Amino acid sequence: MxxxxxxxxxxxxxxxxxxxxxxxxxxxxxxxxxxxxxxxxxxxxxxxxxxxxxxxxxxxxxxxxxxxxxxxxxxxARDIRAGENFFSRLLMFVFIYIPELAFIFLFRIIEANVNVARHVILMDINPGIVRIDTTLRSHTAVTALANIITLTPGTLTLDVKETLEGNALYVHWIDVETLSTEEAGEIIKGGVDEWLHRIFW
Amino acid sequence: MIEYILFLAGCTVMVLGAVGVIRFPDVYTRLHAATKCDTGGSISILVGVVVALGVGMVSLKVLLVLFLIFSLNPVASHALARASHKFGIKPCEMTVVDMYE
Incomplete structure (x- = not known):
């Protein structure tokens, strides 16, 4: 009881x-x-x-x-998070956030290509569809997260469902390392989740 | 010189993607090969074009094309994968887990 x-x-x-x-x-x-x-x-x-x-x-x-x-x-601009100082956030976005994302992204894409080339040659695949949770709520942010997940190594977003805590993404993973939702989320999302949290809801 | 290396790398990645589309067992893994190698190969080739042209307005437009490929390629692959799952195409026997549905 x-x-x-x-x-x-x-x-x-x-x-x-x-x-x-x-x-x-x-x-x-x-x-x-x-x-x-x-x-x-x-x-x-x-x-x-x-x-x-x-x-x-x-x-x-x-x-x-x-x-x-x-x-x-x-x-x-509907989904942008409200903050204290608008202009300093705009400058931060242009000069710090965008280069940071580009830097993360470049290495991830190179890694993705090397990984797919290895899978093509060796065929050591282990595919599966896993569910990961995110606390992002707005449509723009979830779209951006799903696109970035699709561009990163060996993952492909299948569908998004709204939950109470945020959103759940169903991801096809070519080399499944873990079955738990939290660990899979940490591996797949990396730092992109926090990056999007600074700007969007 | 750098642009030729970039062109060569891009073409290699594209060829590997094409081989992957033939060799992988089912729709979803084939989409992996198609989309990843498309993005990587076109980045490499377009950056090579920018290096060959030098700094200017035309290379800015090439970077715009790169941005559009970045944002449109995942959307297309997501739509294809979701449509095939809704249509009832099963993942191959190697699949470990299917939490969707």
Whole structure:
């Protein structure tokens, strides 16, 4: 009986946490910050696609990007985590977070290719579909995590299901090392989970 | 000189991926070979193109293509794998565990 009561209390705490995080998630960053982030990304794409530094296309691009970012800010920047100082986080993102992710990523992709080449030649595969849990909630963050898992050595995301603690991912693993969900999560996700937690819900 | 080494590495990875698509036993492992080697080979070849062209707007566009391959390749492989699992294609006999479904 007492065990049952403890179980119910734990369950209740999980539900409460879930509701609180959902309420937080509704807030996000402020509207002008969303518009600014959308504008910066769109303008960067515009400059790369135009491919020149003459003045008229840059001015035209600024006008078009302003209009578009006012119309569509809620699609792009909805899932960004709210923080204390917006500009310092933006600078941190550009100069520290992105190079960090690129650095992690480069080595992982080289490793992935060497691993797949070894599996092709030796056929020492041990495939299986495992489940891993993540505490990320927003759609953007889960999409990014699933894509990065698919690009890393020997793993391929099959499906995502929403749970109370976050999301569960079903991953096809070409060389299964462990069957426990937590250990598999640590091996497969690496540091990417924490990286995404700094930016998204 | 560096670009030729990068081109050679990319082509080697692509050929290994093609061999893997033939040799692996079922849909899911074949998708591994196809997607991983596609990404790795195209990274190597496109970085070789950037090295050959030098710094400029055209190499920025090549990097944009690289970014698009990065973000679209996993989505396609995920859609194929999920569709084949939903359709009922069983993993091969070597499979250790299937926690999905």
């Amino acid at each position: 007492s065990k049952m009561r403890f179980y119910l209390r734990e369950r209740l705490d999980t539900v409460k946490e879930h509701i609180e995080s959902q309420l937080q998630y509704g807030k996000g960053i402020r509207t002008w910050q969303k518009i600014l982030v959308t504008f910066l990304v769109l303008y960067l794409f515009w400059i790369v696609l135009i491919g020149s530094t003459a003045t008229p296309p840059l001015v035209l691009g600024a006008g078009v990007c302003t209009l578009l970012s006012i119309l569509t800010y809620d699609f792009f």
